[in-house]
Amino acid sequence: MLVNFTPPSASEYIRVLPEILLTVGGTILMIAEGLAGERHRRGLAPMALAFLLLALGGAVVAGMDPGPAFNNMLTVDGYATFFRLLVLIVGILSVLISGSYLTRENADSADYYALILFSLCGQSILASANELIMVFIGLEISSIATYVLAGFLRNDKRNNEAAIKYFLLGSFATAFLLYGVGWIYGVTGTTNLQEIHRFLTSSESVYSPLLVSACAAMMFVGFAFKVSAAPFQGWAPDVYQGAPAPVSAFMTAAPKAAAFAVFLRVYSIAFSGLTERWQPILWVSAMATMVIGNFAALRQDNIKRMLAYSSVAHAGYVMVAVVAHSEAGVAAAMFYLASYAFMNLGAFAIVTHYVGKGERYVGIDDMAGYARQQPLIAALFTWFLLSLIGVPLTGGFFGKFYVFKSAIDSNLIWLTVLGLLNSAVAAYYYLRIIVVMYFHEPTNETGAAGPVPAGVRLALIGSAIGVFVLGVMPSAVLEFANRSAMLSR
Amino acid sequence: MDAILFFLFAAIAVVSAINVVVQRHPISSALSLVGVMGSLAVLYLLLGAEFIAAAQMIVYAGAIMVLFVFVIMLLNAGAEKSPRKGWILTAVAMPLLVLFLGMVSYIIQRGFPNAPLVVFGQFTGGSPKDVGMALFTRYLLPFEITSVLILIAIIGAVVLARKEME
Numbered sequence: 001m002l003v004n005f006t007p008p009s010a011s012e013y014i015r016v017l018p019e020i021l022l023t024v025g026g027t028i029l030m031i032a033e034g035l036a037g038e039r040h041r042r043g044l045a046p047m048a049l050a051f052l053l054l055a056l057g058g059a060v061v062a063g064m065d066p067g068p069a070f071n072n073m074l075t076v077d078g079y080a081t082f083f084r085l086l087v088l089i090v091g092i093l094s095v096l097i098s099g100s101y102l103t104r105e106n107a108d109s110a111d112y113y114a115l116i117l118f119s120l121c122g123q124s125i126l127a128s129a130n131e132l133i134m135v136f137i138g139l140e141i142s143s144i145a146t147y148v149l150a151g152f153l154r155n156d157k158r159n160n161e162a163a164i165k166y167f168l169l170g171s172f173a174t175a176f177l178l179y180g181v182g183w184i185y186g187v188t189g190t191t192n193l194q195e196i197h198r199f200l201t202s203s204e205s206v207y208s209p210l211l212v213s214a215c216a217a218m219m220f221v222g223f224a225f226k227v228s229a230a231p232f233q234g235w236a237p238d239v240y241q242g243a244p245a246p247v248s249a250f251m252t253a254a255p256k257a258a259a260f261a262v263f264l265r266v267y268s269i270a271f272s273g274l275t276e277r278w279q280p281i282l283w284v285s286a287m288a289t290m291v292i293g294n295f296a297a298l299r300q301d302n303i304k305r306m307l308a309y310s311s312v313a314h315a316g317y318v319m320v321a322v323v324a325h326s327e328a329g330v331a332a333a334m335f336y337l338a339s340y341a342f343m344n345l346g347a348f349a350i351v352t353h354y355v356g357k358g359e360r361y362v363g364i365d366d367m368a369g370y371a372r373q374q375p376l377i378a379a380l381f382t383w384f385l386l387s388l389i390g391v392p393l394t395g396g397f398f399g400k401f402y403v404f405k406s407a408i409d410s411n412l413i414w415l416t417v418l419g420l421l422n423s424a425v426a427a428y429y430y431l432r433i434i435v436v437m438y439f440h441e442p443t444n445e446t447g448a449a450g451p452v453p454a455g456v457r458l459a460l461i462g463s464a465i466g467v468f469v470l471g472v473m474p475s476a477v478l479e480f481a482n483r484s485a486m487l488s489r
Numbered sequence: 490m491d492a493i494l495f496f497l498f499a500a501i502a503v504v505s506a507i508n509v510v511v512q513r514h515p516i517s518s519a520l521s522l523v524g525v526m527g528s529l530a531v532l533y534l535l536l537g538a539e540f541i542a543a544a545q546m547i548v549y550a551g552a553i554m555v556l557f558v559f560v561i562m563l564l565n566a567g568a569e570k571s572p573r574k575g576w577i578l579t580a581v582a583m584p585l586l587v588l589f590l591g592m593v594s595y596i597i598q599r600g601f602p603n604a605p606l607v608v609f610g611q612f613t614g615g616s617p618k619d620v621g622m623a624l625f626t627r628y629l630l631p632f633e634i635t636s637v638l639i640l641i642a643i644i645g646a647v648v649l650a651r652k653e654m655e
Binding site: 005008016019023027030069070071073074111114115118121122125131133134137138140141144145147148151152154163187207208210211214 | 593596597599600601626627628629630631634635637638640641642644645647648649
């Protein structure tokens with residue numbers, strides 16, 4: 001064994017550059033807080049931003065020289081680079097909206113930013129994982145960091161509830177995933193995705209398809225939990241509602257995108273030979289996710305809970321693209337996740353600012369007359385909500401368009417019809433916020449949010465530009481997605 | 490002989506595992522867990538994974554369980570009270586559990602129709618040298634990344650347990 005071993009080359013180290021930079025950055029942040037003392041906490045967010053920008057550069061550099069790294073544990077292809085850049089951009093936007101929130105709640109600390117950086121490190125691993133062991137470790141790094149972030153304000157009961165629910169249910173779901181990984185190793189003798197694919201499609205190998213389907217089903221439990229797909233979506237509303245608003249913004253975008261990235265990679269590489277077995281199950285799950293998310297969102301009066309159910313519904317649309325099981329489907333899912341990240345972060349950025357100290361104003365009715373207080377911010381909120389509905393000229397429109405187009409190309413007519421009906425239902429609850437903001441009179445009870453802090457403003461501009469670019473010039477991003485959608489088997 | 494040892498310790502593991510859940514007092518649960526860990530170590534040894542068996546005894550049955558018991562005693566946790574609405578949950582959960590276990594055993598039965606019995610010493614490659622070689626060559630990256638995972642867990646514990654922020 002020793003004879004065959006060659007130490008990893010320099011280019012392999014470059015391929016894990018974003019992970020290295022994020023880990024180093026998180027560690028330095030914690031040490032810096034200890035050295036600089038309590039008074040210099042304002043410098044923490046800019047420092048975290050600097051590390052995130054460095055990692056973003058690192059991801060670009062890593063993406064320029066694609067290939068496997070560390071004995072095929074990771075593979076840096078266009079697909080991995082796309083998701084690495086996406087989660088890092090989400091990280092940057094989340095840090096931008098976190099600074100003022102943490103100051104308001106008197107909870108500024110380096111741990112928060114370090115946890116975001118480490119969580120992103122796990123998601124970056126997930127984006128490029130080519131081995132089930134890396135999938136598990138990446139998922140755990142990303143999840144444990146988000147469990148803690150969900151309960152970051154320890155004096156807030158809602159935070160505690162969110163963290164404990166997320167932690168217990170999440171660990172249970174990961175256990176299922178791990179059990180599935182163990183079985184698949186027992187059947188195929190490998191945890192490498194390409195080798196599993198080769199084993200399952202080779203005519204020489206002897207195995208029971210039933211057993212492999214059971215593995216795929218157990219791994220589905222783990223992945224479906226992480227992307228909040230039905231029937232494992234129950235935690236999402238409680239956790240997204242209870243967690244601090246900027247953390248909810250982060251959780252609905254980055255870990256979800258990374259989990260979808262690995263979900264798609266595992267199912268379209270390792271289990272691609274068993275498509276006819278898992279496709280019907282995912283079909284039902286996609287349908288149920290859309291229906292549950294949209295119809296539950298109709299009845300919500302809490303804006304965070306409504307956005308949480310909307311996040312479940314959007315996971316359902318991405319699931320449609322997963323069910324399509326084609327290159328167009330993969331590209332559509334990539335595009336959808338990118339546009340969802342921008343519009344959702346934009347919406348959550350405004351919510352983060354609006355809820356005020358102690359998250360008092362979380363009711364939808366609290367937004368009454370907001371358009372008169374802050375016309376520009378209300379207009380931006382309207383823009384994000386229209387994108388979430390899927391109105392043309394926004395990123396959300398093309399996201400839905402490509403998803404349903406890929407579904408039709410794969411002959412999923414009924415799923416497409418159901419999806420379109422669902423997006424019509426969704427228009428109601430998004431429009432309701434717009435109506436409340438523009439046509440309802442403010443009362444004494446409603447919140448009066450002050451001027452928008454610079455960080456939130458920057459994040460809003462960034463997200464609005466993202467939604468606009470994806471809505472007006474989708475071809476550049478879609479072309480990149482199409483080129484990288486061919487996952488090597 | 491191997492089969493007898495296997496079935497003996499597999500039975501002990503299963504019974505102890507059930508006992509972990511059934512026991513009302515946390516200390517009894519923790520001690521049953523030691524039984525699970527110990528019998529698992531014997532099963533690993535039967536399979537020829539001597540390093541894993543030793544690590545299982547030292548790390549899990551030793552260090553981690555001592556920590557568990559220590560924390561339970563520190564928190565002074567008493568016997569848990571049975572929840573009021575327990576029987577409805579039990580009535581729903583028990584058939585589901587039986588169904589799940591039945592399904593899993595059916596699938597394993599179908600998946601490996603003539604699985605060979607364990608034979609002591611048949612599998613080699615579980616020595617510390619082999620494990621170390623695999624860990625530091627092929628699985629170098631997972632090994633290193635795991636340290637990030639552990640670091641996160643420590644930070645998380647500190648964040649959730651530090652003094653009140655004012």
